[in-house]
Amino acid sequence: MLVISKLVASSTSVHVPQRALIKIGVLNAFRRISSCDSMPSRPSVLKQMVASAWHGGGGDRQNMEFQVMRLISYVVICLFVAGNAVPAIAQDEDLAASPASSSYLPEVSGFGDDWFEVNRFGLEVPTDIFQEGSSAVYAGPNGARITVLVFLVTDDRVAIRQSWEEASDTFDSYRYNVATNYDYSQLERLEAMPPPAGCVESKRAEGTDNYFGFLAGVTMCAIDPDLIVIAATSGDVSGDAGYRASDSVIEMAIATVE
Structure with a gap:
């Protein structure tokens, strides 16, 4: 999460040669999502998003950054749902x-x-x-x-x-x-x-x-x-x-x- 946040904060400087750093961030985010019990499981969607970010959207930097941002949103939702556990329902x-x-x-x-x-x-x-x-x-x-x-x-x-x-x-x-x-x-x-x-x-x-x-x-x-x-x-x-x-x-x- 921290790795991705730093990358996004300086997204204008993210280029395809830095894809290895993005891979690390994506994998860290994916592990965080996978360990979140309250996160709705969407394996097919998550795998597709990880694959898209991993391969850089076919070399398209803008698409790669979009996929990473979308994955970050999943992490945010994971933490949000986990932090709002409903006791009665x-x-x-x-x-x-x-x-x-x-x-x-x-x-x-x-x-x-x-x-x-x-x-x-x-x-x-x-x-x-x-x-x-x-x-x-x-x-x-x-x-x-x-x-x-x-x-x-x-x-x-x-x-x-x-x-x-x-x-x-x-x-x-x-x-x-x-x-x-x-x-x-x-x-x-x-x-x-x-x-x-x-x-x-x-x-x-x-x-x-x-x-x-x-x-x-x-x-x-x-x-x-x-x-x-x-x-x-x-x-x-x-x-x-x-x-x-x-x-x-x-x-x-x-x-x-x-």
Whole structure:
């Protein structure tokens, strides 16, 4: 990771003769990804990316640097997901995303250029409260990233009340990774804000990403009649950052409902 970061920081000086250094960086990044239990396993994609960077994109320096940057994004996502382990709702990379809940996950094209979807997968949810759950992780330019979780609530009236509390535990697991410097005035301001359009209830958090120092935001939204969505963002998303970025991702999910 450190090797690649140094290369990228001076990417204008990276030339094909320095490909050996890039190989070392790619392999180090690949080993880091392979050892990350929370990283969704995408062997075919990773092998293709490593091969492309290894061979320098057929001698094309620009393509080689692009592949290396893309691999770095995978490392960033790996660390992000690992640092945001969800205690109440288990993310299972071997569990396929459920058709109904995954239909509310935003399409990556909505985030703009140079974004790609790392993976989407199912969530192990308490079945007495939720019908199903799905999640997606996205990586964007300059290290930006997004995680979206979607929960479909059961029809049981007791479960409807419990679902918000259950999802709040997941919200908190992301919020705890955002440093707010205990700015209570900011917390009060976020609590006093009306929910994003289309949400009947919401929670927000904003602060500094504890791992990478980006402005980060987390928004949780209840959507009638049976949907709860959580969006966690770090870095710039379509010109927004912090809670504005996570709100905008929520609005994209709401648009799929409408």
